[in-house]
Amino acid sequence: MAKKITLSREFLKGLWDENPVLRMLLGLCPALAVTNSGINGLSMGLAVIFTLVMSSAIISLARNIIPKEVRIPTFIIVIATFVTIADKMLAAYFPDISKALGPFVPLIVVNCIILGRQEAFASKNSVGRAVIDALGMSIGFTITLTILGSFRELFGVGTIFAVQIMPDSFEPLMVMVLQPGAFLTLGLMIGIGNWLNARRAK
Amino acid sequence: MVNIFIIFLSAVIVNNYVLVNFLGICPFIGVSKKISPALSMGMATTFVMTLTSAVSWLINKYILDGLNLQFLQTVSFILVIASLVQLVEMFVKKISKPLYDALGIFLPLITTNCAILGVALFLVLKEYNFIESIIFGFSAGVGFTLAIVIMAGIREELELADVPEYFKGAAITMIVAGCLALAFMGFSGLI
Numbered sequence: 125m126a127k128k129i130t131l132s133r134e135f136l137k138g139l140w141d142e143n144p145v146l147r148m149l150l151g152l153c154p155a156l157a158v159t160n161s162g163i164n165g166l167s168m169g170l171a172v173i174f175t176l177v178m179s180s181a182i183i184s185l186a187r188n189i190i191p192k193e194v195r196i197p198t199f200i201i202v203i204a205t206f207v208t209i210a211d212k213m214l215a216a217y218f219p220d221i222s223k224a225l226g227p228f229v230p231l232i233v234v235n236c237i238i239l240g241r242q243e244a245f246a247s248k249n250s251v252g253r254a255v256i257d258a259l260g261m262s263i264g265f266t267i268t269l270t271i272l273g274s275f276r277e278l279f280g281v282g283t284i285f286a287v288q289i290m291p292d293s294f295e296p297l298m299v300m301v302l303q304p305g306a307f308l309t310l311g312l313m314i315g316i317g318n319w320l321n322a323r324r325a326k
Numbered sequence: 327m328v329n330i331f332i333i334f335l336s337a338v339i340v341n342n343y344v345l346v347n348f349l350g351i352c353p354f355i356g357v358s359k360k361i362s363p364a365l366s367m368g369m370a371t372t373f374v375m376t377l378t379s380a381v382s383w384l385i386n387k388y389i390l391d392g393l394n395l396q397f398l399q400t401v402s403f404i405l406v407i408a409s410l411v412q413l414v415e416m417f418v419k420k421i422s423k424p425l426y427d428a429l430g431i432f433l434p435l436i437t438t439n440c441a442i443l444g445v446a447l448f449l450v451l452k453e454y455n456f457i458e459s460i461i462f463g464f465s466a467g468v469g470f471t472l473a474i475v476i477m478a479g480i481r482e483e484l485e486l487a488d489v490p491e492y493f494k495g496a497a498i499t500m501i502v503a504g505c506l507a508l509a510f511m512g513f514s515g516l517i
Binding site for chain 2: 201231322
């Protein structure tokens with residue numbers, strides 16, 4: 125029973141306590157760059173879930189045969205392989221989304237969340253735990269990106285996932301879907317996150 | 327000549343790497359507490375970026391395009407960057423000890439700076455020739471340095487400001503970056 129509790133905690137920590145974007149400030153580039161709509165945030169998150177879970181599994185399996193001196197290059201090659209697969213799959217089946225995300229799909233390679241989890245977790249733990257940890261982290265990332273994207277879409281265009289939410293009289297705030305909106309919204313989200321955390325700790 | 331000037335101006339100001347394209351946000355937030363380390367980081371990045379753009383252009387043109395292996399782009403570029411960073415580190419250590427001490431810890435970090443891989447990917451997308459690629463890499467680095475130094479200057483002043491408790495640190499930095507991005511949007515009609 126004890127093992128089950130720790131496994132679920134392994135999963136849940138990625139969602140809030142160690143949320144990669146809000147608490148650890150990792151993977152900020154894609155979080156800012158592609159979240160001009162909810163759907164873009166979600167698809168970026170799904171690409172990261174795929175890459176992180178697959179590379180964590182492989183690296184955890186190979187953790188005893190990778191020499192310590194060359195572990196970082198090895199991790200990067202494994203990650204780059206799965207990113208290329210994700211990139212080509214997106215381009216083949218969802219060309220519109222692939223176009224919207226542009227070079228930010230190949231850029232997942234240098235997303236610090238993925239390399240960070242390999243170094244801190246997958247290379248030291250069994251496959252099961254590494255996959256659970258990867259799932260938690262990447263789902264936490266996806267949820268954050270989806271909220272961020274939906275919020276910007278709501279105020280910038282008046283829709284969420286292309287469904288009209290705001291009344292017709294609402295004047296869209298263009299700035300929210302442009303670059304400054306990304307920084308401002310993420311700043312607000314981090315601040316609110318801090319506030320919620322402080323309130324929970326009391 | 328005019329073309330090169332436009333590439334330079336566009337990469338430094340109009341399409342600033344950090345504030346407009348969102349590349350290299352991690353060092354931009356992480357290493358912008360004080361001006362002098364920010365400047366060193368910017369210089370190291372500019373150096374590696376210029377080299378990377380030259381080497382990855384050659385690899386893309388003569389190896390990947392030549393053998394029809396474009397799907398290996400991401401993998402080969404990241405390898406180029408990782409080995410270049412290692413090479414630069416050894417080279418700088420041998421040539422100039424003071425420069426090595428100044429850049430020291432920042433050099434390995436550059437490998438995972440998405441701005442570098444971003445440069446390599448963008449110059450393939452934009453189909454620049456060899457000279458244009460080098461200029462593009464260099465100016466992207468200058469743009470990164472400009473943004474990170476401005477940010478460090480603001481954050482040094484911010485230390486003295488009365489920021490609401492929950493917004494201290496990362497949150498207020500993001501909001502300041504938002505204001506900076508807003509300012510840089512003013513350049514968007516320039517080219």
